[in-house]
Amino acid sequence: MTLDLSKTLDRVHERQWALADVDWDAPGADRITDEQRPKLAAFMADVAWIEQVGARAFAALARKAEDPVLADLYRYFHAEEQRHANAELALMRRWDMLDGDEPPEPHISIRLAMDWLDRYADSLPLAVLGSAIPMLEVALDGALLKFLVDEIDDPLCAVVFEKVNNDESRHLAVGFHVLEVIGRNPAHRHAIDIAKVLLSPAIFTSLPAAMPLFTNARDNVVGMGLDERKLYDALARFDKVGQRQPDVRRNPSYLVLKEFGKMVANRSHPYHVLGDAATRIVDHYPRRLLKSPPSWVDQLTAEPVV
Amino acid sequence: MATIATTGSASGRRALDGIVDFAGRVVGAADLVVSDVEIGQRVACIGVDQATIDAAVSLVEAGHRVKVFEDDPRLVLPRVGLIPFGRASLCARLAGSTRLGLRAVAFVPAPGAVRRRLGRMPSVMEHRAGSLHRRRHLDDRWDRRQLTPSRFDRRTPLRDDSYYRMVDAGSCELISWPVASVTTSGIRTCDGLEHRADWIVVAP
Incomplete structure (x- = not known):
C-alpha cells in the first residue's frame, strides 16, 4: 500500500486544532476520584513528557528526510506531538495536578532519555529513527491513550484524546509508509546505515537510556490498572506490519526493533531482570549529575494563548 | 494595499488561512514604516526573507516586542x-x-x-x-539548531549581523513551529498555541 504524502500533508493542514478550541473549564473535572488522582498524575506526567521526547525525534527526522513533502510532514508532526504534550498538561491543570502552572518534574528515566535524544537524535540515520518512531507510536496510541479514555470519566478527556488519536493515526500511517520505503533501499544503503549505527556511540548508550524509560512507563500504566497484555498486544501490531509488507521485512532496523519489541512483550525474558535492575539503579541516580535540560523542554506549556 | 501572505516551505507555499479576518494591521515587510507601530504593540513577522529580517531588526531597535515565525530557516550570513x-x-x-x-x-x-x-x-x-x-x-544549542537551514536548502543566503544576536538576547522571539492559521487576534501555530499580535508583517 502506497501513501500519497501530498494528500496526507493537505489533510494535516486542514485538520489543525489548537488548545484554545477546547473548553478547559467545561464540567466534569470533578469526576477524577481521590483514589485515581496520585497514580493518574504520575501517569499523565509521563505521557506528556514522552510526547515531548517524541516531538524531539520528529524534529530530527525532519532534518533527515530528502523528500521535501516528507520533511514538511515531519515538521508538522514535531509540532503536533508538542501540541499533544501541551494538551495533556492542560488536562493535568484542569484536574488540579500541577504545582501552580509549572510542568511536573520529569521522571529521572525520562530525563536521561531526553539527554540521550538531544545528543544523538540528529546524528542517527533516518532508517533507525524512522523505524523506532512507529513502534513507540503503536504502544502510545494503541494502549496508553485508549486506556486513559476508557478509565477516565471526565468527558473532556475523551474530547481531547479523540483529537490526539486522529493526529496519531496520521503519524502512524506515515510511519508505516516510511518503514516500507526504507525497506526498498538497496542493500548497500542498508549496509551503510548499519555501519553508521554500529560506529556511533549512540548505540552503546541507547539501551541504558531506553530500558529504564520503558520499564518505568510500564510500571506506571500497570499501577494505573492497565492489563500489561494490552500494551504487548499493541506492540504486536508493529510485528504484524512486517508480516503484511514484504518490503518492511527488508529493513534491518525494523527487524532489530521487532525483536526488541518481542523481548519487551515476553515477561519471562531475562531482559526484564536487566530492565528492572536498570530502573532501580536509575532511581538512585543523583540529579545533580544531570546536565541542565535542553531548552526545548521549556516549550511545554498548558497556556492556550501566549 | 492588499497583502498576500503565505507560509510553508520547500514542498510548496500555501495561503495563510484567516489572514483577511485579522483585526490588527497586516503589512508587507518592505512597506513597513516602523514609526507607525506604537510602543507596546506586539508585532509578528511571518516568513523570513531579507526584507522581513531587516524589518524585525528595525522594530527591535525601536523597542518593540517582535516574534519571528520561521519554521523553515534560511541561511543568514554576516x-x-x-x-x-x-x-x-x-x-x-x-x-x-x-x-x-x-x-x-x-x-x-x-x-x-x-x-x-x-x-x-x-x-x-x-x-x-x-x-x-x-x-x-x-549560545543556545536548540536555537542554533532551529535556525540551521536544511542541507537540501538552495535558497539565496540572507545578510544580517544583528538578527541572531537579538534572538539570543530574547528581544526577538523565535517561533519555529509551522503557522496553522491566523485568527482575529493573532497567529495559531501547530503546537496548539495562539500568539496574540497587533501587527503582522509578512514576507513580500
Whole structure:
C-alpha cells in the first residue's frame, strides 16, 4: 500500500486544532476520584513528557528526510506531538495536578532519555529513527491513550484524546509508509546505515537510556490498572506490519526493533531482570549529575494563548 | 494595499488561512514604516526573507516586542565590509570570491565530476560561514539548531549581523513551529498555541 504524502500533508493542514478550541473549564473535572488522582498524575506526567521526547525525534527526522513533502510532514508532526504534550498538561491543570502552572518534574528515566535524544537524535540515520518512531507510536496510541479514555470519566478527556488519536493515526500511517520505503533501499544503503549505527556511540548508550524509560512507563500504566497484555498486544501490531509488507521485512532496523519489541512483550525474558535492575539503579541516580535540560523542554506549556 | 501572505516551505507555499479576518494591521515587510507601530504593540513577522529580517531588526531597535515565525530557516550570513572581520565573514567572502573565480574559468574544459565538485564549493563555504555566524551569536544549542537551514536548502543566503544576536538576547522571539492559521487576534501555530499580535508583517 502506497501513501500519497501530498494528500496526507493537505489533510494535516486542514485538520489543525489548537488548545484554545477546547473548553478547559467545561464540567466534569470533578469526576477524577481521590483514589485515581496520585497514580493518574504520575501517569499523565509521563505521557506528556514522552510526547515531548517524541516531538524531539520528529524534529530530527525532519532534518533527515530528502523528500521535501516528507520533511514538511515531519515538521508538522514535531509540532503536533508538542501540541499533544501541551494538551495533556492542560488536562493535568484542569484536574488540579500541577504545582501552580509549572510542568511536573520529569521522571529521572525520562530525563536521561531526553539527554540521550538531544545528543544523538540528529546524528542517527533516518532508517533507525524512522523505524523506532512507529513502534513507540503503536504502544502510545494503541494502549496508553485508549486506556486513559476508557478509565477516565471526565468527558473532556475523551474530547481531547479523540483529537490526539486522529493526529496519531496520521503519524502512524506515515510511519508505516516510511518503514516500507526504507525497506526498498538497496542493500548497500542498508549496509551503510548499519555501519553508521554500529560506529556511533549512540548505540552503546541507547539501551541504558531506553530500558529504564520503558520499564518505568510500564510500571506506571500497570499501577494505573492497565492489563500489561494490552500494551504487548499493541506492540504486536508493529510485528504484524512486517508480516503484511514484504518490503518492511527488508529493513534491518525494523527487524532489530521487532525483536526488541518481542523481548519487551515476553515477561519471562531475562531482559526484564536487566530492565528492572536498570530502573532501580536509575532511581538512585543523583540529579545533580544531570546536565541542565535542553531548552526545548521549556516549550511545554498548558497556556492556550501566549 | 492588499497583502498576500503565505507560509510553508520547500514542498510548496500555501495561503495563510484567516489572514483577511485579522483585526490588527497586516503589512508587507518592505512597506513597513516602523514609526507607525506604537510602543507596546506586539508585532509578528511571518516568513523570513531579507526584507522581513531587516524589518524585525528595525522594530527591535525601536523597542518593540517582535516574534519571528520561521519554521523553515534560511541561511543568514554576516554582512561583509571591505575587510572581513572574523571567521564567518572570511568564509562568506571566500565563498563569493570562489563563485566569481569559477565563473571566470567556466570556459576551461574539465571532467564533469570535477566541475560538479568545484561548483558545490561556494555553497559549502557559505554553509560553513552560516554555521560560524550562528555559533558566534547564539549560545543556545536548540536555537542554533532551529535556525540551521536544511542541507537540501538552495535558497539565496540572507545578510544580517544583528538578527541572531537579538534572538539570543530574547528581544526577538523565535517561533519555529509551522503557522496553522491566523485568527482575529493573532497567529495559531501547530503546537496548539495562539500568539496574540497587533501587527503582522509578512514576507513580500
